[in-house]
Every structure is written in structure tokens, then in C-alpha cells.
Amino acid sequence: MAALTPSKRIEYLFTVNPTAILQLGFWVTLSIVMMTVDHRYQYLNGVRDVLGTVVYPFQYLMQLPTNTKGWLEQNLAGRGTLLEENARLREKQIFLNAQLQKLTTLEAENRRLRSLLESTVNTPEKMLIAELLAVDFDPYRHHILLNRGRQHNVYVGQPVLDQQGIIGQIIHADPFSSTAILVTDANHALPIQINRTGVRTLALGTGNFQELKLLHVPNNEDVKVGDLLVTSGLGGRFPRGYPVATVTKFEPGSPFANIIAKPVAQLDRIREVMLLENAPPDEKPAPTPAPTPAPAPTAAPVPRRHS
Template structure:
């Protein structure tokens, strides 16, 4: 039987011709880039098949991510629920302590401290200057913000307002080298001055005598001196104490309580009588 494959040149000649044609095509493609447009066309033609072939892997990956995210949300929800229970228990004790403190102050004829006005703010920008620790928030004069107003987060004192605009303000962080805050130790009520180091996770205590009673782990809170920060708010914890007798003072390093490198939502505090002029001026300008 005479088939089509037995007609024409022999198989050896066909193989040699195919090799020669392949070599020519490889040379033209590699050296002369003669098939660039053809490759683009072929890639465009094959790309739907590639997406289709990759679809099962994408679906499995997205499903795994969704399951992981769902489980993470469940774990976070459970953890937050536990924290809410703990905080509610602490709040109950706190309320009773406040009432007891107020009764004692009334017995001693000491004025009862009024609750501070507060307002939430959000971070807008961070100063890019590596030698300055400042941030920009979305509250300004129209909201009653005033110079040197204390700013905190959910962990402790963040800093104070240094510039006030109409709708935003600039906050100087406690870690800035130009910032200082009077503090006291919760353990023994000794007072210090904490200054910024220029690093977000470190501050120093100034002029600490070698004989002073201070230990690693001591919690420092605002003392209320200077009338800028209200007393009792967490500021820092003692990280290291170095007593070198060749130096006039002990070297004390502390870590800020506020998460200065992860700021997002902040809280502005109004001291008694502060910021009222700014609010009145803002309201007057709005009426005009």
C-alpha cells in the first residue's frame, strides 16, 4: 500500500532539512530578532489559557487566605472579648475608688478634681526630618486645640501641641530631643525630669544622683508640675540604670509607654480653663 509518508524525499533528508531550517530560524530569532511581533501575538493568544490553567491555584490560595483571615478575626474577637471583661472589672473598682477619693477630699476640704474634657484625633502625617520627632493631627483651632495641649494614646502620654492651624495641629513627641516632662515614680513618689533622646523608643532621666532609689522596671507617671500635663498619666518605664562613680550623675534610660512608632488614633486633653478663648474666637469667626 502506497501511503503519503512514503512519497517524496527520504526520512533522513527530511530530518536534515528540519535541522537546517531550525538552525536558520534560531539564528534569525536570536540575532536579528525577526520573530518579536510573532512572539507577542502568540503570547497574547496563549495568555487566556495560562490564566485558565492558573485559576485553580488562585482559587485555592484565596480560599486559604479567607479561611486564615476568618480564623484570625475569630481569635482576635475572642482576645478582645476577654480584655473587655478584664477592663470592665477594673472599671468597676476604678469607679468605687473615685467615689472614695472624692469623699475623702470633701472630708479634708480639698477641691474635687473635675473630669478632663477629651477629644479623639487621627494621625495625618509624620515629620520626615530624622532629627525631629513630630506628627500632624487632624484637629485644629476650630476644635479648640491650643498650644502646649497634652496629647495621649491608649498607653500613655504622646506629647504636646506645638503649632495650631485652623483644621490641623503639629504635635511634639516626648521622644524629641527638645522635649522634657516632669515625672514621678509610682513606687516611691520620687520626682525626675524625663527628656527625649531623638529615638522613638528611648528617653533619659536628667541629673539623677547615684544614691537615688530607682530600679529597672519602675513606672514613671506625669507629676503635674509645669501645668502642661495632668498628673497620673503613664509616661515611661525604667529600662536601665548605670551608676558610674566617675560621672556626676547616674545614667538612667527609660522606654516611653506610648507606642510612638505606631501612632494612629490619639486623644487630646483639655486642662481646666484651657482652650476656652480659642473656642470662643473660632465660634466668633464662624458667625462672621
């Protein structure tokens, strides 16, 4: 066969091939059908579990250089720095021990008062420490991958927090890893209340690590900049009283006020998180759908919210 000239090659490359178009249409249709069936009936959960198990070692290896660097920096620190840090931690320990003694006294008094009221004393929540393996860099999805999975009793809907407060919840759990959605994800809604007044509402993610939007708060409600927002406990998923955000903006609007809050946790800097074991996997609450907010321009479709 004679060699094609450059012009003939370009013409051949852009020639419409009916067979190729039919094949493309078939595979696109098949993909849509498979995604729809999987979304409704969860047929591919087993496949995802297998893939998650297979990919986990590679995710761990990708994180290994960072962990090794941190280990070397920690072990090669100078003696003077370690002694200074040790002295500072001792002072902090003494201060915390004094506070703990006071809290122990208050806890004992609280138990006594509850027993007088024939009330049940709540058992302390258990915590599971997890480390980040990866971060989803999609600007419209705030997801993180953790190195704990179903083998560590992680379950879908489990609250995730750090030392400052709530950061999100588990939305998918593989045998050895899990995925968490952050409270700032545009598809997340969290039942909260204003700690000062007890006013309850929903905090919606905006896609910005520094902002949450409060939903359906009347203009005449007592809300001030600096108010602390805590979990309300409604919905049965997040326990009551954990810090979430602080109000940074309050503007009257129509028909509801425009209220913006900043998460107390530094969501773009977290390295370690705590998984709150407030309910065992077989007793975890069913998902509670969030109400649909007023339509607003978005850069990507919003399929549903997690609350």
C-alpha cells in the first residue's frame, strides 16, 4: 500500500466512521445503564470492596515517603529542642491534671444529681484514631481517604472530628480504608444549634473550606458574630454538644437572614482525625435527608446532601 501523504493522513483521521460512532454509542449507553443500576441497587459494592482492598497497599506506599520524612525529622531533632518541649509538656500536664481533678469532682456531682432524678448516666464515647491517606482535589468535593476501614469497625455515617470539633462523617467503608465527606462539601448538611441561645438550624457546606451557610434563620433571630455553633443531636447521627463553627457574618435578607460561619477545625490542614464510636455498626441510625435549599448557581450538579 502506497504511503499516505500528510494531507491524506489528516483527512483519514477526521473521516466519520459510522461503525466507530455506533460502538461509542453502545459503550456510553452501557455505562449509563450500569451506573444507574449500581446507584439504585448497589450491585457493585463487592467489586468496590475488592478494588479498595487491592489499591490500599499502593495508597499506603504513596504515603510512606511522607511518613518516613516525618519520622526522620522527629528522631533527628536536637537534644535542646527535645528538652524544651519536654519541659513545656510537663507544665501543660500539670495544668491539665489540675483541670481533670476539678472535672472529676463535677462528674461525680453530676452522677449524684442524675441518680436523684432517676436519670441514666451517658457512657463516654469511644474514639478511633485514623490518619489521612489521600485528599480529593476536586474543588467541588471535599473528601478524604482514611487508613481505617470495616476491619477496624468503621461504618457509614460514623462522625469524624479532630481536636477542635466536627469535621465530617464516613460515607464509604472498605475493609482497610474509608472515605469521609467534610462538613464544607457542597453536598453535606449538619443539624446544629447556636450554643448561646439554643436556636436550631442546618449548616450547609459551600465548597469553601472556610465557610458554612446557615439555612432558614429568621431576620429577627438572636444571632451575633462570634456565636459558637455546636451539634444539636437531631437526626441521631452526630452526638449533641460538639463544636462545629463560629458565626462570621450576619446580614438580614429576604425572607431569611444570610449567615456565614467558619468551621472551628482547620479542614485544609488535618493529618489525623478521630472516629467517634457513638453507635455500633448494627445500631447506627438511618440516614436523614436534608431539606432542599433555595436554588443557587453552582458549578457542578448536586445529586444529594449528606446529613
